[in-house]
Amino acid sequence: MNDFIHKLESLMKEYSQYKFQFHFRIWKTEFLRFFRSMTNYNISKEITSASCTMYKGKKSYSFSVDDPTFDKIHKGIEDAISIIDSLPEDPDYVDMDDDTSIAPETKVVNNIESLPLEKKIEILSSISEEAAKREFKIFGTFITNFVKGFVLNSNGVKKEFVTSPIMLDVKAVSDNNMVTVLESFGGPDPDKFNQKEFTDSLMKKVDMACLPVVDAPAGKYEVILSPAAIGEFIGYLMHGAHAATLDQGSSFFQDQLDKKVFPETINITDEPHNENLIPSSYSGSGRTLHDLPIVTNGVFKNFMVDNYYGNKLKMDKNGNEADNLVMGNGGKTVDEMISTVKDGLYISKLHYMNFINPKDMTVTGLTRDGTFLIKDGKIVNVVNNLRYTESIGRIIGAISEIERKRHALPSSENYGAFGISTSLMPHVKVKDFNITSSTETI
Amino acid sequence: MKELVKKTLNMLNAPDVQFGDVRVTVTDNENIFFERGFLKGAASEIAATSIGVRVLIGGTWGFASTSDMSSTSIEKIVKEAVQNARLGARFKNSPIEYKPVDGIVASYHFDPIKDPFKIPLKEKVSYLGEIASKMGKLDGIVHSIVHTHFYKQYKVYGNTEGTLVDTTVYDARPSMMVSAADQNGFQTRTFPGHMPAQRGGFEVLEKLDFINNIDKIAEEAKELLTAPRVTEDQADIIINNGHLALQLHESVGHATEADRMFGMEISYAGKTFVKENMLGNFKYGSDLVNIYTDASDKRGIGYHPVDDDGIPSKRVDIIKNGVLVDLQTSRYTAAELGLEPSSNMMATHASEFPLIRMSNICIAPGKGSLADLIKDTENGYLLDYTKTWSIDDNRNNFQFTTEIGWKIENGEIKHIVKEPTYFGITKDFWNSCDRICGPEEWGFYGTFYCGKGEPGQVMHLSHGVAPMRFKNVKMLPGN
Known part of the structure; x- marks a missing residue:
């Protein structure tokens, strides 16, 4: 990613009569969706995308590129240059952000690796067994994402970010009357997921859901x-x-x-x-x-x-x-x-x-x-x-x-x-x- | 791209693969956005390309997708899709059954009258700029927006049954909005309403004649600030097309998606009150109400030659003379229910997993004009243009507020009313329909933003509607 940032910085120098703001993101997800206590589908998905907003005075134009390469962005800029002069000015034009401060670094674990599909299925199978004892089935999603990217602009903003959230939503649904209750976990740290506490809390709600x-x-x-x-x-x-x-x-x-x-x-x-x-x-x-x-x-x-x-x-x-x-x-x-x-x-x-x-x-x-x-x-x-x-x-x-x-x-x-x-x-x-x-x- | 799809399908040759399909989409989007008279956004995304591979192994789906079209990347997602299905099959209590269908080879390429992606941006900006400039100078208007979204998608769908179909479509979604605010509150009017999308190119925008509708919506927004509210707790209402499409969408369209019945959407979009035992006997609406899904109607933006489950497009009656007779189905849900699949499985892009989606859900027209219907109404309201919409998890209890309403007395429009709000139970509401206007009032109304699924997808779809009257509807009276 650093190489890519350096290339974009050199592009900004090459076209110094314009101002630029780039967003770049690699987004990966492992997305398990389940219903009736079984897998609905598993999705592995990776999308890399970039967007660029280009300014000439009070005129601006934006474009975005999937699977971005330096050459694609360069071409996008050349195309934008041919367009931008024809656009009207925005009298309310506002210069892009100039905050160059950097946030404290946080350690991010790639939760796609720390919570593989086998582990997710093991957790869900166990929760499903508890629900079945009460004649409930489980429905929901178990998601791990890994996202990294950067924001870069001509005012010196250069911010890299990385995050890897986990989200587990389990809905227990009664076999008898579709009464539904929900338990959720979310956060950056898989070690904070306590399976027993999660299951106990859900089953307490399931017991409430058995009332008339x-x-x-x-x-x-x-x-x-x-x-x-x-x-x-x-x-x-x-x-x-x-x-x-x-x-x-x-x-x-x-x-x-x-x-x-x-x-x-x-x-x-x-x-x-x-x-x-x-x-x-x-x-x-x-x-x-x-x-x-x-x-x-x-x-x-x-x-x-x-x-x-x-x-x-x-x-x-x-x-x-x-x-x-x-x-x-x-x-x-x-x-x-x-x-x-x-x-x-x-x-x-x-x-x-x-x-x-x-x-x-x-x-x-x-x-x-x-x-x-x-x-x-x-x-x-x-x-x-x-x-x-x-x-x-x-x-x-x-x-x-x-x-x-x-x-x-x-x-x-x-x-x-x-x-x-x-x-x-x-x-x-x-x-x-x-x-x-x-x-x-x- | 067809060769790429065929080549990728050939990789799905493991003996345990029951079924597989491959999709590629190449999508162009262009958005031009003015606020208070000034250009705030001109943005394009050209040739966004992705490939998705779906496999059924051991009765469980696996799926993987990428925007990286290199052969290494495609080989990787084929392996991931297969692995996802095999591992997913460990958490299973009944396998997905998949009834085979014959393969189809077809092509469909829509030609817009004016291809928006071939018109110089300067011309489009100039056209919209004139509209925006007029809106930005209106007295008493605190905020205004003009926005147009042009869309083009080329898609190839192929599956292991020999189906190979490629399509090109163009859709346009023009809209404008003005807001008025004073000590009496904040009111908004939009044009042409909540579902402005149509199949076509730049000509869609031109036909709407925005420039000559600005004064009307601006005056209405200002007048709404001091307009009275509905006072009755029950009234006869005529719903015009600018809102009726959404009423149909929410309380029939989503309610009759079979995946909701199976709980496949419980985790996000919700369930449905519709149950299997209602098919053929549940009186969903009055005898006048005939509602169908028709993915074969090329006028609607839900048209496709074949869905993302390999099922050719068709017209299927959902409600016939008021009785629920069928559902929007996938191959899996249709087999479970003993129905024929309705060609409603679609994904927005190749990078997404197909779901049961509305295509063109329509109400069959009745007779007469809107003017006739108003004349025939002794006491009630004409409601139009969606403001607030909300419906429950089971699609049984809805509440809508429209931007504007008109009080009708003795067959004549008397005055406007502010934020008319009505609510009801789906079955009772559709059974209270006593008039549907005729073909001369019937048209398609489309959206780009029907949300469903996880990860979420926003689908392009449309509804064919003509104004309808409903008797004794519950209203939320205001002060």
């Missing part, structure tokens, strides 16, 4: 949101914390900087170097990432500002992209939190959430992978999946209790290069959660 299924009518409920559920709500909340939405007039946090927006117990930070999470060293433009407080003691502290919007809106740039969200913890155990719910719900996971209006953070979405009825402090029934229509701002504002423990959760962008990120979230208790209808299915 009931429907829940529309109405306001006190709910316990799992770490995955509150994590997804906070992920959507971050839409309004991007400077881009401020520029577009759709930010929930417009005019809220340094103002109290949530209760004092709410703390949300983006922590790209948290050791429990998959690290993110650099932003897409090559800016070195640092911890960023977003909400501190209920006060909105920072927008996430990339190079473009930082220049355009005259804001301090940080490059954060909410890929490593951490919610501050509280003082309760989840059992203590459930024990004080008289008539409410436990929500394991959200599905197909979408904004009705991003400015006021109104959304609609559904529950999946285990929704449970709580009566007098105990989980007593499985509930059909439910639809909620809510404001995320109201939900965060109505958090009354937060769990002491936090859980590292994987999520994937799924499309493109299947980027896997992680967040660290506790259970939370929320008042008056607005259920608008039942799906009548599980």
Whole structure:
């Protein structure tokens, strides 16, 4: 890769009347997908790609190349030179990133090698045997990626990155009625995967999933949101914390900087170097990432500002992209939190959430992978999946209790290069959660 | 490329290979993007090439792919695909059965009227720039976007049954959007809606006549800021094509994909409420509702001569006179269900594993114009242009908000309404249909972005629809 970087640097010198930004990435995945306690398919995939954005004054043109070679990129630049003069200028032109600082080096193990397919199948076979004892089958994905690449530009940015995330999602599905529960593991370190703990936790959920299924009518409920559920709500909340939405007039946090927006117990930070999470060293433009407080003691502290919007809106740039969200913890155990719910719900996971209006953070979405009825402090029934229509701002504002423990959760962008990120979230208790209808299915 | 596919197929000669196929795709993409009147992105990806090898061994699939087209790399992925299948077969409780079909040799090459990849970028930028410039100067509009995506793909599919098919297609996806914001909130209008993609080249963009639709959507966006909301909790609604395509897509298209029934998509996209025992007797919709999949209709962007499972394209009725009669299937799922495969197995690129995907899912037209239907509606709403969409894991409970609605009283449009939101249960909703407009209102509406599978794929597909009326639909009344 170093040779390639040197060649591109010499290209930038050769065409010094232009400015360039290059992205280069080699992405490998070993992707096992399983259903009904058996293999669906195994995929080995390797994609190498490069993209180049070329600037001449306030004019720009971009191209991308699969399986890039120096000759292909050189040709792309020659083609771009023949095009760029014909394009109009962008009066809002912003110079590319100039942050040349380098993130601390982290040791990365290639998890495609440390977790070969044989090992994955051994793990899944064992979990499947436990599930079968309870008349459940397992469905899901076991993914190991290895990604390396660099960002290089004419302002001296030269950042190399390497990452090798693991993601295991196991859904246990009842043979009898398709009730589904989920357990996940994600992170950079296979040694942190404890198979026994993982299996025990999943089987505890399977036991809950054996409770009788009931429907829940529309109405306001006190709910316990799992770490995955509150994590997804906070992920959507971050839409309004991007400077881009401020520029577009759709930010929930417009005019809220340094103002109290949530209760004092709410703390949300983006922590790209948290050791429990998959690290993110650099932003897409090559800016070195640092911890960023977003909400501190209920006060909105920072927008996430990339190079473009930082220049355009005259804001301090940080490059954060909410890929490593951490919610501050509280003082309760989840059992203590459930024990004080008289008539409410436990929500394991959200599905197909979408904004009705991003400015006021109104959304609609559904529950999946285990929704449970709580009566007098105990989980007593499985509930059909439910639809909620809510404001995320109201939900965060109505958090009354937060769990002491936090859980590292994987999520994937799924499309493109299947980027896997992680967040660290506790259970939370929320008042008056607005259920608008039942799906009548599980 | 055909020779490369044949040569690679010849490598799949191990005695335990039950079936194998090889695909090569060469894809061109060009995106031109203006924001607030200024060019923000002109980007191309030309001749992105990949090869994928799929093998069935011991009743288990193995797959490998690469963008490196060297012979060494291709030999490596053949070995990886075989190894993946053999190892994967260790975690198995019932093998995949694969009923053989006769091989097919065919070619299809679409010729656009105006090949966008042969038009100089300057001309395309100039055409869109005029539109963007007008949008960027609109009073009361805080944000505007014009975007066009041109796409071309050459594909070769070959399998161990002797099938060898090559195709070339061109698709275009033009769209524009304006946003208005004030103390009353933030409202957006798009044109031509959520599913603007069509088979074709630059002529697709020209036919849409963006320049003469700007003022209309800008005025509507501004008017929406202060427009009233729906007040009823139940209403008759007419859904126009700019949104109906998505209603069909989400609550019939995905629901009738057989892989969801088998749980093959539980880990990401979800399941379906449709069960095997519903075939032939489940009343999915009213008697008027006839829905079919037709990968053989060349007008839609879901057309293909043969799918990525080696099945020739065909028309298959899914819902006939309201009754569920068939599903979108692969060879494997069709065999398990005692059905014929419907030619719906597709992957976006050769580097991806084929899945059951919608091709052209269509509602058969009824009778009459939209104007007639409005006249025939005593009290209700006309809804159009998708704003928010959400549907559950089983495709049974949906909720949609459209960008705009029009109140209808005594057969006349009275005024617009803001963020009309309706919801329901799939079966009840389709059974409440009492009118479908005729062929004169029927058209194809396509997308580039139907997401499914892991690693995720976004598929090009389309829907043929004509406006429909639904009675007593549940509405979410606003303040």
